[in-house]
Amino acid sequence: MRVRSLAVAAVGCLWLLPATASASHVRCGDTLTQETVLDSDIVCTAQDPVGLVIGGDDFKLNLNGYTIQGAGAADTDGIADDGTARSGVTVKAGTITGFDDGIDLDLSNGQIVKVAVTATSVGMALRGNGNYFHRNEVDMSTGSGFSGIEVLGDDTYLWRNTITGSPQISPDDGIVIHGNNPRIIYNFVDGCGFDGIVLDGYTDGIVARNDITHCDIGYNTSGTGLRLQTNVASGNCIGIVADDPAARVRWNTANDNCSEGIFVMQAGTTLFKNTANNNVDIGIDAPDGTIDLGENTATGNNVANCIGVVCVPPLLP
Secondary structure (H helix, E strand, O other): OOOOOHHHHHHHOOOOOOOOOOHHHOOOOOOOOOOOOOOOOOOOOOOOOEEEOOOOOOEEEEEOOEOOOEEOOOOEEEEEEEEEEOOEEEEEEEEEEEEEEEEEEEEEEOOOEEEEEEEEEEEEEEEEOOEEOOEEEEEEOOOOOOEEEEEOOOOOOEOOOEOOOOOOOOOOOEEEEEEOEEEEEOOOEOOOOOOOEEOOOOOOOEEEEEEEEHHHHHHEEEOOEEEEOEEEEEEEOEEEEEOOOEEEEOOOOEEEOOOEEEEEEOOOOOOOOOOOEOOEEEEEEOOOOOOEOEEEEEOOOOOEEOOOOOEEEOOOO
């Protein structure tokens, strides 16, 4: 995980007066400590390292449909913390564009809701537990970025977020979660150089009803005890990689990928009722010791339909 120090940017903002709830007092670089609702766009120049600084806990920053606009300079952040880990802050309802990173915060129990970000390095990066991302749109197609959404912490919840990149080029990864008990549901990733969704460091968690396309690997999971279910992986190189000896991989669809549809790396993984059709190499590739609960289907794969589990052709409509 790429971690960038914000100490210099934060110190440079500490002399600024905290913004009030009126946008007439909010300028580029201001430090916010209380409920704030914008009523105009915020425009930053090339020398501004941070659009807005979060300098308090337990308040809402309502962008109110307005834009924080950067100048396209390197090593800049749309929203960052003041060098202190924060808690209970919500950022909602607006646009952040023209920065290297859109949002970069040490934050726990925070919420990022309905924010549209265009960034060249990282769309949204949070370090802390209990953070919630809902209906955000991250566009990483304009640069050679690292990740759309990246979190270091436990109990991360992502619901209906969209990450757009360049097919097999940028960003490196769509969604990256390092921590226990992730809940990754109804997200969409289109285009990345490596992994659409990558998870590690968990002993529990769920990844469900996501749709990944045009990445090297759609889903890349390494930990213990993940529920990986009802997801779609199509048009990637490998659809799903499960490096998890206690994973329950069920009801997923992995069709039309340029290598394997589903690749299981460890014995003990449970497979049930997955579909893997028309992949260039193997539909489902699993080792001895995989727990096969049946009803997996595969057809039209060039090398083999299934290895390590028994697959049958799908029923005709």
